[in-house]
Amino acid sequence: MDQSDATASVRGERKAPATIYDIARHTGFSPSTVSRALNKPGRLNATTERRIRDAAEELGYRINPMARALPTGKTGTLGLVVSDITNPVYFDLVRGAEHIASEADSTLIFADSQESARLERSIAERLQTSVDGLLLVGSRLGDQDIRELSSVKPLVVVNRLVDGVPAVVPDVAPGIEAALGALRERGHRRIAYLAGPEASWMNTLRWQTLFDLAVSWGLSIVEIKSTEPTRAGGAEAFQRIVAADVTAVFAYNDLIALGLLRASRDRGVAVPESLSIVGFDDIFGADLPTPALSSIRSPLGELGERATRRLLTEIDGAPAEAGAALPTRFIDRESIAAVRS
Amino acid sequence: MDQSDATASVRGERKAPATIYDIARHTGFSPSTVSRALNKPGRLNATTERRIRDAAEELGYRINPMARALPTGKTGTLGLVVSDITNPVYFDLVRGAEHIASEADSTLIFADSQESARLERSIAERLQTSVDGLLLVGSRLGDQDIRELSSVKPLVVVNRLVDGVPAVVPDVAPGIEAALGALRERGHRRIAYLAGPEASWMNTLRWQTLFDLAVSWGLSIVEIKSTEPTRAGGAEAFQRIVAADVTAVFAYNDLIALGLLRASRDRGVAVPESLSIVGFDDIFGADLPTPALSSIRSPLGELGERATRRLLTEIDGAPAEAGAALPTRFIDRESIAAVRS
DNA sequence: CTGAAAGCGCTTACAG
DNA sequence: CTGAAAGCGCTTACAG
Numbered sequence: 001m002d003q004s005d006a007t008a009s010v011r012g013e014r015k016a017p018a019t020i021y022d023i024a025r026h027t028g029f030s031p032s033t034v035s036r037a038l039n040k041p042g043r044l045n046a047t048t049e050r051r052i053r054d055a056a057e058e059l060g061y062r063i064n065p066m067a068r069a070l071p072t073g074k075t076g077t078l079g080l081v082v083s084d085i086t087n088p089v090y091f092d093l094v095r096g097a098e099h100i101a102s103e104a105d106s107t108l109i110f111a112d113s114q115e116s117a118r119l120e121r122s123i124a125e126r127l128q129t130s131v132d133g134l135l136l137v138g139s140r141l142g143d144q145d146i147r148e149l150s151s152v153k154p155l156v157v158v159n160r161l162v163d164g165v166p167a168v169v170p171d172v173a174p175g176i177e178a179a180l181g182a183l184r185e186r187g188h189r190r191i192a193y194l195a196g197p198e199a200s201w202m203n204t205l206r207w208q209t210l211f212d213l214a215v216s217w218g219l220s221i222v223e224i225k226s227t228e229p230t231r232a233g234g235a236e237a238f239q240r241i242v243a244a245d246v247t248a249v250f251a252y253n254d255l256i257a258l259g260l261l262r263a264s265r266d267r268g269v270a271v272p273e274s275l276s277i278v279g280f281d282d283i284f285g286a287d288l289p290t291p292a293l294s295s296i297r298s299p300l301g302e303l304g305e306r307a308t309r310r311l312l313t314e315i316d317g318a319p320a321e322a323g324a325a326l327p328t329r330f331i332d333r334e335s336i337a338a339v340r341s
Numbered sequence: 342m343d344q345s346d347a348t349a350s351v352r353g354e355r356k357a358p359a360t361i362y363d364i365a366r367h368t369g370f371s372p373s374t375v376s377r378a379l380n381k382p383g384r385l386n387a388t389t390e391r392r393i394r395d396a397a398e399e400l401g402y403r404i405n406p407m408a409r410a411l412p413t414g415k416t417g418t419l420g421l422v423v424s425d426i427t428n429p430v431y432f433d434l435v436r437g438a439e440h441i442a443s444e445a446d447s448t449l450i451f452a453d454s455q456e457s458a459r460l461e462r463s464i465a466e467r468l469q470t471s472v473d474g475l476l477l478v479g480s481r482l483g484d485q486d487i488r489e490l491s492s493v494k495p496l497v498v499v500n501r502l503v504d505g506v507p508a509v510v511p512d513v514a515p516g517i518e519a520a521l522g523a524l525r526e527r528g529h530r531r532i533a534y535l536a537g538p539e540a541s542w543m544n545t546l547r548w549q550t551l552f553d554l555a556v557s558w559g560l561s562i563v564e565i566k567s568t569e570p571t572r573a574g575g576a577e578a579f580q581r582i583v584a585a586d587v588t589a590v591f592a593y594n595d596l597i598a599l600g601l602l603r604a605s606r607d608r609g610v611a612v613p614e615s616l617s618i619v620g621f622d623d624i625f626g627a628d629l630p631t632p633a634l635s636s637i638r639s640p641l642g643e644l645g646e647r648a649t650r651r652l653l654t655e656i657d658g659a660p661a662e663a664g665a666a667l668p669t670r671f672i673d674r675e676s677i678a679a680v681r682s
Numbered sequence: 683c684t685g686a687a688a689g690c691g692c693t694t695a696c697a698g
Numbered sequence: 699c700t701g702a703a704a705g706c707g708c709t710t711a712c713a714g
C-alpha cells in the first residue's frame with residue numbers, strides 16, 4: 001500500500017538549503033573566507049574558523065558537490081558500472097571497491113547496464129561527467145568504445161584487457177589447472193566447456209586457457225554453446241552436454257553450472273557419479289545445492305581493491321605500480337568425482 | 342595482474358570536453374542559442390538548429406549535468422540507497438526501479454550503506470545534493486533522521502513506514518496467513534519466529550503480524566533472537582531453535598532460513614520431517630538446497646516500480662495516487678511437512 | 683588573515 | 699528567431 005496522506009505534512013515545506021552566502025551573511029565574513037574555513041582547516045584565524053563552522057552547523061549547511069565540481073573539476077565520487085547489478089558475482093568486488101574508495105574519502109556510486117551494450121555506453125557517458133573516474137566491470141562494450149571513454153576521463157576496466165586502457169584481471173590459470181588436475185587424477189579424459197557470451201572477454205580467456213591446458217595434457221576437450229549465462233541457459237544445454245558424451249564439464253560461470261546441475265538431477269543423471277561439474281566464480285549460493293558446486297574462485301575482493309586503487313592513481317596522474325598476480329583457486333566441493341569404470 | 346604499461350598511450354592526452362561555448366564559436370551563434378538548440382528542439386530556426394546539432398556531434402559534445410543542475414536545480418538522476426547492495430533481496434526491486442526511472446528518462450544510481458546507519462546518513466546527505474530524489478530501502482535510520490532527509494528533498498522509503506514521509510510497503514499478511522495456514526493444516530501447533538535486526542521495521546512488522554495471527558488461531562508462538570540476518574546468524578540459532586521444542590520456524594529472511602536449514606542437516610535434524618522452515622523474500626538461491634526453501638515472497642518488482650513512480654510524482658509536486666495493496670504470497674517448496682505423530 | 687573578483691558550464695527571463 | 703546579461707554555489711589566484 002502507499003502511504004499517501006501522511007505525506008502532506010512534508011510537501012512543499014522544503015526550505016532552500018543553506019549556501020556559503022547564508023553563512024557569510026550570518027557571520028559577517030566574506031564567502032571566500034567561509035569557503036576557506038570549511039575546506040582548509042588551520043589556514044585561518046582559529047576563532048573565525050570556529051565561528052564559521054558553528055554557523056554552518058547551525059544553519060545545517062551541506063556543501064553542494066556539483067557547485068564545487070564546476071570550478072575544481074573534482075566531484076569526489078567514483079562510478080562503478082556493472083553489466084548486471086543483479087548478478088551475485090560482483091558482491092565481493094563491490095565490497096573491495098567500497099573499501100578503497102572510503103579510505104580515499106570518495107563516494108562510490110553504482111550504475112547498472114542491464115547486460116545492454118547500448119545502455120552501458122550511454123550510462124557511462126552520462127556518469128563520466130559527474131565522477132572523477134569510472135570502473136567498468138564485465139563490460140559488454142567494444143574495445144574502441146572503451147578506449148573512447150577512457151580518453152575523456154580516468155577509467156579502469158575489470159575482468160578484461162583492452163589495449164591502451166588500464167585494466168585489472170585475475171590470473172585464471174592456477175584455478176583452472178587445479179580443477180583440471182583434480183579431474184584428470186580422477187580418470188576424466190573427455191571434458192566439455194559450456195561457454196558464456198561470445199562478447200565476453202572473460203569467456204574467451206577461460207576457454208582458451210582451459211583448451212590449451214587440456215590439449216597439452218592430452219585430454220580431449222570440446223566447447224559447447226549456451227544460450228545465456230544464467231541458470232536457464234545451463235539447464236537448456238543439458239541435452240547437448242549429454243550428447244557430447246563427456247564425463248566432466250566446466251561451465252563459464254556458476255549460474256550456468258547451477259542450471260546444469262539441477263537439470264541433470266531432474267533428468268536422472270547423477271552428479272557427480274555420472275557427470276562432474278565445475279563452475280566459475282564461486283558465487284553466493286554455490287554451496288547450497290546437493291551436491292555443492294565445485295567452483296573456480298577469483299580473488300574478487302582484491303580485484304575490486306586493486307582496480308579502485310589503480311583508478312585513484314590514474315586520477316592523480318601518478319604512475320601505476322605493477323601489482324602481483326591475482327590468482328584464481330579451485331574450491332573443490334562435491335560436484336566432481338572419479339569417473340565410473 | 343595489472344596492465345600498467347599499456348596505459349601510457351592514454352595518460353595525459355585527455356582533451357578538455359567540448360562546451361556550448363566551443364559550439365558557439367564553431368557555428369557563430371551565441372551560447373544561449375546553442376543551449377536552446379540542444380534542449381528545446383523545434384523552438385528555433387530549423388536550419389540553425391541543424392547546424393548547431395551537427396557541430397555538437399562533430400565536437401563530441403556532451404552536456405555537463407552538474408553545470409546544468411546549478412541553474413535548474415534538476416539533475417535528471419534518482420538515487421537508490423540500499424542497506425546492503427550485496428543482499429540478493431533487492432534484485433527485483435532494483436529492476437523495477439530501473440524500469441520506471443528509464444521510462445522517465447532519469448538515470449538511476451545506487452549507493453550502499455553497508456548496514457551502517459552512520460554511513461547511510463552521510464551517503465544519503467551527500468547524494469541528496471546530486472539527485473532529484475532519493476529512494477531509501479530497508480533503511481537502518483531512525484524515524485527522525487529520515488524525516489529530516491525528507492525535508493530537504495523528495496524521498497520515499499521502501500519496506501518501512503515513517504510518519505510524514507511517503508512510503509511504499511508490501512502487505513505481509515496474505516503470505517504469512519497462507520504459510521501459517523499450511524503449517525496448521527499439517528498439524529503444527531508450536532511455532533517459532535527467528536527474528537531479524539531489532540532496528541528493522543520490517544522485522545517488527547513480520548513478527549507482529551505472525552504473532553497476532555498465531556494467537557488468534559490458538560497456536561503457540563515464540564520469538565527467538567538471532568545474532569545477525571545472515572546464513573551464519575541462522576546457523577548460530579540452531580541450538581536455541583531445538584531447545585525451544587517447536588515443530589516449525591519462520592525466519593526473518595531467507596538468509597537466516599538457509600543457515601538454519603544447513604545447520605539442521607549438518608546436526609542430523611531432518612528438514613522438513615523433524616522441523617519445518619519457512620523464510621521470507623524468496624531470494625536468489627532459495628530453491629537451490631535440498632529441501633528447497635519454502636518462502637514468503639514480496640512483490641519486490643512492483644514495490645520498486647511503485648516507489649519510483651511515487652518519487653517522481655513527489656518531485657513534480659503532483660498529488661500522490663493511492664495504490665492498490667501489494668500482497669505477499671507463500672511459495673511452498675519442500676521445507677515444510679506434516680508434523681510427525 | 684581576509685576580501686573582491688573572475689570563472690567553472692549551463693539556463694532563462696528580458697530585449698530586440 | 700536570436701543575443702546580452704545575470705545568476706546557480708562554489709573556489710582560487712590576486713591584492714591588501
